[in-house]
Amino acid sequence: MAEHLSQSELDYPFKLLEYLNGYRISKGIFSACELGVFELLLESEKPLTAGEMAQKLGTSEDGLKRLLDLLVAIEILNVEDVQGTAFYNNTDVANLYLAKSSPKSLHTSIVYQSQTIYPLWNNLGDAVREGKNQNEKTFGLPSEEIFSAIYRSEDEMLKFMGLMNSTWVIDRHDIATAFDLSRFKSIIDLGGCSGVLARELAKEYPSSTVTVLDLPDVIQSAQRHFVQEGDTIRFQEGDFFDGEIPSADLYILARILHDWKDDKNLKLLKKIHTACNTGGGVLIAEVLMFENGRGTTLTQMLSLNMLVQTEGKEHPPSYYKHLLNEAGFRDVQVCRTGKLYDAILALK
Template identity: 30%
Template sequence: MDIQDKMLLSMIQGFSLSYFLYTSCELGIFETLLNEDQTLSELSERLYIRKDILLRLMNTLEAFGFVKIHDEKYSLQQLGKRLSEKNGKVMRELLLFSGRQCMPYWAKLYEAVHSGEAPYKLIEKQAYFDMQETNYQNYRTFNSMMSSNSEDLDLQPYFETEITPFRIKKIVDIGGGTGNILIKLLKFYKNSFGILLDLQFVETEAIRNLQNYNMENRVKFYSGNFFEPIDFSADIFVMSRILHDWSDEEAIQILKNVAQAMTENSRILIIEKIMPETPKRENTEMYMADLNMWVMCGGKERTLEEFKNLLHLSDLKVTRIIKLAGNESVLEVKKYIINYQEGMI
């Protein structure tokens, strides 16, 4: 087998490895081994799995370097630790989200391409985000993944560009979930007060999270829908990973609602991936992310020109772009103000 066949084989079998790792995580193998080495018999008893089946799982985990066996006891290796809640929350939550929600939808990709419907619509009777409200388990999985990603997001490159942070008095986070991005901003903008705008069912988790960070006195949660007019003005409006969930038409509607709430001095911080203009091998992660947005909720990742077009149609413009880690950027956006000169019609 030559190198290209090996590459193809790895890609072809990628789905089975994803399912295998998800199953191992869901079974609790990584968590069980985190604090104490275990024999096969001990693991079998704790996890309620037949020894002959468990042995096949453990052999595979050992072959990939997630665990190591010594003196008949399995120990968790660094790669395995990165899938435990304590040492690798971001990757663990992403893996559980992928297994519980993404994988069933991806299995419908062939049918979806022919039907023209986003894959999730071939399984669910509700829109994706409506389903989060009615299915608490789905919401917890989605929220855990998003919260851990937000905690991991480094906004320092953006903060380094700010020269007068003391002037920011009010920040509104549009669709901010449980508030992790808003918390980062409030820690930097020390004279500011925050409004967290999201759907009603998010409030309990949001307040709990704000209390954990001692931010309950600096943030007010408001129940609202960004497809409706926004009643708050602000120095900064935040939209973190919002627009990629929606079609162009829906994204424009959201942006217009925010634009109407802005003053001449307001700005929006749009935190999103920016797609490259041409496909290259080093950008495969971006193109898979774009497909995943369509599979999961009918959304899309966008190029800079596509963002500029959405903003132009919403009477907004990009004033700065600050690159973050992990293919994400902050697009600083302001209202497009037309200054009419005297005598102009």
Template identity: 30%
Template sequence: MPVDDLITPEPILQLGLGFMASKTLLSAVELGVFTALAGGGRDGAALAAEVGLHPRSSADFLDALVSLALLTRDEDGTYRNTPAADLFLDRDKPSYVGGILEMANARLFGFWNHLTDALKTGTPQNEVAHSGAPFFATLSQDPAAWRNFLNGMNGVSTPLAGALAADFDWTGRRHLVDLGGALGAVPAAVLHTNPDITAAVFELPPVEPVFQEFVTSRGLTGRLTFHSGDFFTDPLPAADVYVMGQILHDWNLEQRRLLLQKAYDALPDGGTLIVYDAMIDDERRHNTYGLMLSLNMLIDTEGGSEYTVADATRWLRTAGFTTIDTRPLIGGYTALYATK
């Protein structure tokens, strides 16, 4: 039999041991390797000293990052960021997406070790799994964990925010409210390219201090404001565009329908609700990221999951929306633009 026709275990083994590459990246972000290299190349010894690597591990670790196409190494042994790592993994750049990786490292990596328990019990496996206390209320009591979580949400939203800001037609829109928008990555991206629009984030009160730091760092004081509240129990602020990004996947079906109905009722005629999530393709075969993220919601929430585009479209129509435009974004995410 030709070698090319042999069935080998290599793909299975690569998948099963994929956590090794994942943790190598997560540790590099935690140690600040890419931020250290943002100012220029370093030789191995200097870089190891700067980020605190032990001599036994430093060469293998840095060369592993080279093999993963996150760093390059010159013939003289100088390490440099790849263009993508320099753009997205330098903490000092507004394009930094490492917040979600920091959160994955600090929280999710350990929780996924209990996936089997979650699959058997249907219950969360996170830090509040057995406390019976609300997730957000519990997490917000730990300042470091809370900041890590919010920066993580901002990290995963940053590239999506740019895609939404470029894709949606903002002509004639005056005020955007991001419902559960964390630090405000989406409105920040919209405001930077649409000077006539103002925006707000509607969030729980403990979010505000970290939100204000983000707004100041982006030069948006006065244009991007904070509206404190709970979108389940409080009236929604007035707007002609609402955003629910990575919100519906946190909640069960009844809660999703409630939120969509509240948005429809609060919007003026001609107003639009933008919903985006890592929606599963309707055949449930192709969006691996969406399916993996749905398992993450099993681990990290009481009733959340990802859902298909058809599911979301049906819920939006039930709420009253008649014009619904489906738009693929990036990285396995889909947006629905639902207009009243």
């Protein structure tokens, strides 16, 4: 198959051209989100012309029309021509995932990708050459202080928290139900950010108490901006590297171990093992590579993303199994969810 593909690419490099222009597709969608295109079309009771939309969004009509026509070409928008005038409307996917007010909106994650990840990827070549993140070159912040760079202002912290939230909007149920966790009565989500995954666990396992432990500034921000009425989860300020880890039956480590180098990961897992109640465990949620080092395109891109932004990388299940065993955990089970994030459960 690969031979056939590369043979046809020699005749005319369709796929290569598509890849080379991929960033324009991303930026087209990012910009439409930032300008409010999808939200306007969701709110509108009827399809709109480029002129009507330009007026409401405060853009040039010509620029907006070209952007709308790109979105039509990639099947993100629908268009209907009525007596020579184009009327634009969201596809169902745009209504569900791109409009800001949809409950499944990826809007915050898209804005973060546009404003933070995209500039970091502009230095991808340097990241590969130097083997380290590009926070210093991109934002003038020390490369070893990952979360000081990510949280360089309250506004950036909120944007990052929004990014974390919007991933779990689509994947949280699969992680919460990858294993039956009902026997774990006290659960601590270490580095649990604003608590989206913790809330899903609390919903799925109502007889368990679920606590989010994160850095003090993050917890304070979560309590100011993300607490919901009737919230069933608790928040606790802490530092999983330098502070105490409270005892619990189950610890969640969602997208934590991929941020750090091996020695820090082992130190953290050993601390968790010591704090963990007998019969308890740890649940890891990460994107998993295949054992041969390959992975889906998205997995490989996320691993490169860890290079440009953090000190970690994405790993195959054997990496986590080895670390968990080193830290004293046993009975390591892996659940590939078939979605972006997978789950690993290990017991003390």
